Amino acid sequence: MELVTIDDIRQAAKRIEGDVVRTSLVPIDGTVDRTLWVKPESLQPIGAFKLRGASNAVAQAVGRTSTVITHSSGNHGQAIAMAAAAHGLRAIVVIPDDAPQIKIDAVRARGAQIVLVPGEERASRVEQLAAQKGALVIAPYDDHDVIAGQGTVGLEIAEDLPELPGGATVLVPVGGGGLLSGVSTALAALRPDVRVVGVEPELAGDAAESFHRHTLIRWPRSRTARTIADGLRSDLADRTFAHIEKYVSDIVTVTEEQIIEACRFLYRRGRLVTEPSGAVATAGFFAHPQVVGDRAVAVISGGNVDPHWYAENVVTSSAPR
Amino acid sequence: MELVTIDDIRQAAKRIEGDVVRTSLVPIDGTVDRTLWVKPESLQPIGAFKLRGASNAVAQAVGRTSTVITHSSGNHGQAIAMAAAAHGLRAIVVIPDDAPQIKIDAVRARGAQIVLVPGEERASRVEQLAAQKGALVIAPYDDHDVIAGQGTVGLEIAEDLPELPGGATVLVPVGGGGLLSGVSTALAALRPDVRVVGVEPELAGDAAESFHRHTLIRWPRSRTARTIADGLRSDLADRTFAHIEKYVSDIVTVTEEQIIEACRFLYRRGRLVTEPSGAVATAGFFAHPQVVGDRAVAVISGGNVDPHWYAENVVTSSAPR
Numbered sequence: 060m061e062l063v064t065i066d067d068i069r070q071a072a073k074r075i076e077g078d079v080v081r082t083s084l085v086p087i088d089g090t091v092d093r094t095l096w097v098k099p100e101s102l103q104p105i106g107a108f109k110l111r112g113a114s115n116a117v118a119q120a121v122g123r124t125s126t127v128i129t130h131s132s133g134n135h136g137q138a139i140a141m142a143a144a145a146h147g148l149r150a151i152v153v154i155p156d157d158a159p160q161i162k163i164d165a166v167r168a169r170g171a172q173i174v175l176v177p178g179e180e181r182a183s184r185v186e187q188l189a190a191q192k193g194a195l196v197i198a199p200y201d202d203h204d205v206i207a208g209q210g211t212v213g214l215e216i217a218e219d220l221p222e223l224p225g226g227a228t229v230l231v232p233v234g235g236g237g238l239l240s241g242v243s244t245a246l247a248a249l250r251p252d253v254r255v256v257g258v259e260p261e262l263a264g265d266a267a268e269s270f271h272r273h274t275l276i277r278w279p280r281s282r283t284a285r286t287i288a289d290g291l292r293s294d295l296a297d298r299t300f301a302h303i304e305k306y307v308s309d310i311v312t313v314t315e316e317q318i319i320e321a322c323r324f325l326y327r328r329g330r331l332v333t334e335p336s337g338a339v340a341t342a343g344f345f346a347h348p349q350v351v352g353d354r355a356v357a358v359i360s361g362g363n364v365d366p367h368w369y370a371e372n373v374v375t376s377s378a379p380r
Numbered sequence: 381m382e383l384v385t386i387d388d389i390r391q392a393a394k395r396i397e398g399d400v401v402r403t404s405l406v407p408i409d410g411t412v413d414r415t416l417w418v419k420p421e422s423l424q425p426i427g428a429f430k431l432r433g434a435s436n437a438v439a440q441a442v443g444r445t446s447t448v449i450t451h452s453s454g455n456h457g458q459a460i461a462m463a464a465a466a467h468g469l470r471a472i473v474v475i476p477d478d479a480p481q482i483k484i485d486a487v488r489a490r491g492a493q494i495v496l497v498p499g500e501e502r503a504s505r506v507e508q509l510a511a512q513k514g515a516l517v518i519a520p521y522d523d524h525d526v527i528a529g530q531g532t533v534g535l536e537i538a539e540d541l542p543e544l545p546g547g548a549t550v551l552v553p554v555g556g557g558g559l560l561s562g563v564s565t566a567l568a569a570l571r572p573d574v575r576v577v578g579v580e581p582e583l584a585g586d587a588a589e590s591f592h593r594h595t596l597i598r599w600p601r602s603r604t605a606r607t608i609a610d611g612l613r614s615d616l617a618d619r620t621f622a623h624i625e626k627y628v629s630d631i632v633t634v635t636e637e638q639i640i641e642a643c644r645f646l647y648r649r650g651r652l653v654t655e656p657s658g659a660v661a662t663a664g665f666f667a668h669p670q671v672v673g674d675r676a677v678a679v680i681s682g683g684n685v686d687p688h689w690y691a692e693n694v695v696t697s698s699a700p701r
Contacts (some may be wrong), residue, residue, distance in 0.1 A: 080404065080406055083402065083423075085401055088426075099423075102404075102420075104407065105409075329423070330651065330652065331652070331653065346638075364649055366647075366695045366696050366698050369691070369697045370695040374690055374691040375688055375691045377687050
């Protein structure tokens with residue numbers, strides 16, 4: 060298996076320019092003697108970084124197929140649906156039946172055909188449907204082109220982050236590891252002064268365990284389903300684990316309460332709406348000062364959140380303490 | 381009275397670089413056959429564009445005084461407090477006693493001394509305190525350097541907005557008119573293909589009335605206080621009216637319900653937290669398609685909003701219709 064290269068990521072950046080937002084690094088005030096920038100991928104049209112990888116993969120499917128298919132907890136599904144529509148392809152999205160309704164509705168609104176299945180059956184149903192319909196499978200993270208597309212997040216951080224004595228840490232949420240793979244590949248090539256650290260919910264801490272034991276460990280879905288960060292319940296794939304082993308400095312975990320508190324912080328201090336998965340890297344900044352150091356970028360991976368949950372647990376609970 | 385020039389704005393941009401965030405133009409999806417970008421000044425450290433003008437004015441006060449003083453409904457007060465702290469000056473902020481508590485607390489947290497007074501007494505109390513303490517007054521909008529600083533919003537839009545056949549419209553909220561003065565000055569110089577339109581709450585529609593009657597009309601504070609957009613209750617000053625008469629294409633008004641619906645739209649589609657005043661330009665995009673045309677930038681002026689109001693009226697009411 061070939062790893063993604065910096066050239067793959069540079070080509071992806073050219074390919075997806077115009078389809079995705081070039082997000083800023085936004086400094087967040089109120090962190091007391093430490094410096095935090097966020098990269099708000101929640102400002103992408105679908106509200107998540109996933110549009111980068113999907114756009115890169117779909118752009119390369121044009122002329123090879125009329126239909127793309129994927130499985131997704133929602134944001135990747137939306138991304139594939141949007142990218143397919145932009146390139147004149149049909150999209151089929153297989154979604155686990157425990158995904159939040161807001162995400163299912165959003166994929167449907169992008170014009171994709173939706174198939175709801177139990178979480179465990181996702182992969183097999185995708186293969187079955189792909190064979191029936193002659194569709195090209197674009198996996199959410201176990202895909203070379205998708206990883207290269209997500210790597211453009213790292214390319215932009217490399218361009219925007221000032222060079223600082225003592226360096227800085229880039230914090231990236233880990234689910235299946237596509238974003239972490241791409242970002243760490245880009246920064247290893249372009250910014251050796253920067254350390255890349257993955258952040259994961261303790262309740263879905265399979266990547267941290269894999270990283271520290273140097274072998275890919277999978278947790279059953281029944282176990283990872285406990286975290287509120289529904290975008291980060293996936294296992295790593297061999298492909299993403301290979302990138303992570305090579306380029307990532309560390310993977311740390313955070314508690315559910317730390318994740319929700321990070322959502323509150325980003326609402327209050329950043330005026331940014333984030334889903335729990337999207338706030339996990341920011342939670343890592345506060346939970347692990349010794350690992351992270353005094354200066355960090357936290358990637359906000361997405362902002363598609365149930366409004367009622369968000370109003371009650373984040374907005375009205377966000378008063379400074 | 382001399383008007384602000386494009387050179388003043390260019391110098392301001394150099395002076396405040398590093399103190400303010402270079403915000404992106406973010407395309408917002410879901411506008412049906414029209415194109416909307418927003419410029420989210422809510423992502424400034426104080427949550428509002430006011431940091432630009434305040435930083436430009438405070439930077440020039442260094443060496444001339446040890447104390448700056450202003451009156452403000454909150455965001456300008458926070459901005460002066462933050463800019464003063466950054467430049468080693470003391471700040472006194474006179475705030476009307478009907479300002480939201482969240483804004484008063486935020487100014488206090490920046491280390492400024494706060495004086496609460498009835499709205500009508502703001503100007504006189506500032507003069508009195510300035511004389512007593514030898515402090516330099518930095519008015520929220522009736523100030524050459526403040527307008528030049530706000531103009532950097534226009535400079536950045538000029539740099540980022542693609543040149544489009546048929547041009548585009550830039551929508552700017554109007555309270556005292558400082559932001560509209562600066563933005564329209566910059567775009568008149570740099571982008572003659574772009575029209576600048578002010579947007580104002582109908583319930584504080586003094587600027588629209590002034591613009592259409594070609595004479596500066598002031599509404600009593602008891603009248604403008606009815607709008608929920610508390611940042612836009614101010615009158616124009618002679619200085620801002622002069623810029624607006626020269627450079628602005630039109631001023632339109634929006635209803636309270638249109639403002640709140642724009643907050644919901646920006647939450648739902650932009651994942652951006654905005655205060656009502658901050659959403660007024662976006663409300664204008666939807667309310668006045670004939671004036672605005674098919675492509676527009678809406679400046680989001682700020683995001684400091686009461687969490688309980690926001691949770692109830694925006695977040696949980698934000699489901700697509």
